Amino acid sequence: MLAGLALPACVPSPTRRSARLAPGRTRLVPVQVSEDRLIRTVAGLRPYRPSGFRVEAESMGEKLVIHNYGHGGAGITLSWGTAEMAVEHALAQPHRQAAVLGCGAVGLATARLLQDRGFKVRIYARDLPPNTTSNIAGALWSPVSVASWARRESPFAQKLARASRFAHRYFQSMVGERYGIRWLPLYLLNENPGAGVPWTWQLAPELYHAARLQPEEHPFPRAGAWRAYAMMIEPDPYLRALLQDFRVAGGEVIVRELPDRAAVLALPEPVVINCTGLGAKALFGDEELVPVKGQLAFLVPQPDVDYMYVAGEFYMFPRRDGILLGGTHEGNTWSTEPDPAATERILIAHGQLALGMR
């Protein structure tokens, strides 16, 4: 696949390339990018709404349906924040029995917060971890690709800031081995030296500890760089642990697809929280909700890589289950088949970046 593309078997040692880095500046080990280190490729569909996630209560017959879906590229990141907002709607009515539809990051966070507030909760889901979109996620804690840029000055921006703050605080209490969460430095890289941080970060800047770096202060072949600190969540251990927490707290899981609204209204629980992600499009007829395909390539783990970067659409997170190289953003497709051409683009982009490191 990569034959003839001048991509080496592995990048040279960083010490050979360190001459231009200012004394005392952090040395970072480059990722060894080569096709023979590839262990798997995966693709998933982000549930994206240009106007942003939907957390809203709606009366349907005798039931209260509370929607909590449409988190785009930040469903893990925002899960606890929008769960808290959904639970506020649930607390405003008298019943304490709830059905949560969906068992991804959003459904599980919502179910756990409901339990913590005294609700008896049953999850109904077609797919359980490890077979949800949430298992495909990166998952960097960073609210990006959540809504269109036009929403930065709308009331939604305030909701997003609130969800970001709540979720960020909640995830801090889960850092550690069991949930597969750790803090790492994160480098935001840009061709443009004047580029700022994403608009969604500017809504709650205290969460990122972001500092602009001068070219001699970082090893990357980019004119613009910021260093921030962020949590990285490994989806498989994280979702497995949440599901276990849910069961230990008395929760029940029913594996079943809900084909339509009538099936939802026939459930025995008086309150239903809709956390079906992209499934909400068909189930509740949300025309705004669209899939944005993302593809990831995983290389053999490299424990000496102890930082993350985002360079345009390409990003690298050093997970225990492999060095994750992303990514792509492709609208108008429902395919979850990895595309070999996208894998090639990802490997070339990351390989060139690693080769250019000082």
Ligand SMILES: Cc1cc2nc3c(=O)[nH]c(=O)nc-3n(C[C@H](O)[C@H](O)[C@H](O)COP(=O)(O)OP(=O)(O)OC[C@H]3O[C@@H](n4cnc5c(N)ncnc54)[C@H](O)[C@@H]3O)c2cc1C
């Ligand atoms: C390549 C890629 C990288 C990503 N990186 C990040 C990242 O770094 N950080 C981050 O925060 N986010 C990231 N995301 C986004 C994140 O994966 C999603 O926002 C998140 O998974 C959405 O979670 P969810 O619980 O709403 O949906 P899902 O995980 O899709 O869960 C939906 C649940 O609803 C169930 N369901 C759906 N329809 C029905 C039905 N009709 N009946 C019964 N059950 C139903 C499903 O079976 C499933 O259990 C990434 C996504 C992709 C694809």
